[in-house]
């Protein structure tokens with residue numbers, strides 16, 4: 089894209105995560121021109137995967153749940169293969185002194201659904217149905233001013249509608265030059281980005297050896313560094329993997345990646361046996377360090393699942409032409425992937441319901 093480029097479209101979508109792509113899909117289906125700008129060199133946002141020789145392992149979301157109709161429809165439409173989270177076998181509990189107790193607790197994710205190929209398959213499936221020339225990767229939006237979008241590369245984009253398909257706290261940063269009611273700015277800053285303060289360690293093995301030892305792969309720990317561990321394997325245990333959420337606060341994780349990985353492998357060996365110490369691959373995905381997901385305010389996760397939804401102060405902005413579309417603004421299941429789809433549906437309804445937008 090040369091510097092002098094100016095793009096004119098009906099709907100500019102900022103963010104190529106699940107919400108942005110689902111919105112693009114609605115618009116494309118209705119024949120409404122759009123352009124989608126994604127800052128990262130890849131699509132998916134918080135949905136990401138580690139590639140291994142035996143398949144992919146989720147680095148962001150792993151689970152969908154029964155009772156999520158939009159995800160279920162999307163999986164079916166894209167022809168993807170869901171499978172049940174592995175839950176058979178005993179659960180482990182590690183106390184604060186590192187003593188491991190067998191058979192304590194319950195399989196907290198039993199009944200949840202995983203996807204063969206990882207959750208990134210949702211992103212690939214949606215993207216494959218959209219015109220590639222409308223999906224602009226590595227195109228960070230710097231600001232959304234009164235006269236349109238300004239991209240980091242110098243390009244400008246003018247659109248009848250602008251949809252911010254990204255966490256509200258990131259949206260706030262893009263709207264600084266734009267006249268907005270104070271209540272709208274406060275509302276944007278107050279909405280925590282779901283899971284943004286968290287980090288996952290993924291360890292990949294040649295086989296799910298813990299299953300043969302009668303273990304489910306689930307463990308809770310008061311010792312750490314991993315606080316909650318699950319089987320992250322694909323269907324039939326291939327690729328074989330364990331993952332854990334780190335219990336170490338984000339501020340203490342910074343710059344400590346190699347040390348944390350080593351401590352996590354020691355912990356997996358305490359829990360699941362010496363084989364766990366030597367994975368084929370290990371990866372630490374720290375979402376709190378990623379400025380395209382987390383802000384300073386997100387470094388400490390909220391104590392529980394926030395009550396998400398579109399605050400009244402964020403509805404009908406700029407005469408109904410400026411829209412918030414990330415999962416945190418969903419009318420239901422906000423924070424989750426189902427919420428990302430619900431928020432896209434809501435914004436598509438507003439844009440399409442208002443008739444074909446005239447520039």
Ligand SMILES: Cc1cc2nc3c(=O)[nH]c(=O)nc-3n(C[C@H](O)[C@H](O)[C@H](O)COP(=O)(O)OP(=O)(O)OC[C@H]3O[C@@H](n4cnc5c(N)ncnc54)[C@H](O)[C@@H]3O)c2cc1C
Nearest residue numbers: 103105106107127133134149150151229283415423424425
């Ligand atoms: C570790 C972890 C575990 C999770 N587990 C689950 C789970 O098991 N089940 C579940 O349902 N959900 C889970 N979630 C939540 C799930 O990932 C989100 O609900 C969903 O991915 C949000 O999609 P989104 O499109 O709203 O936002 P995002 O995925 O955050 O997409 C926003 C996009 O905007 C882009 N962007 C940011 N700034 C700019 C800019 N200036 N210009 C252009 N583009 C920009 C970003 O790069 C990103 O691609 C988890 C999340 C994490 C991090």
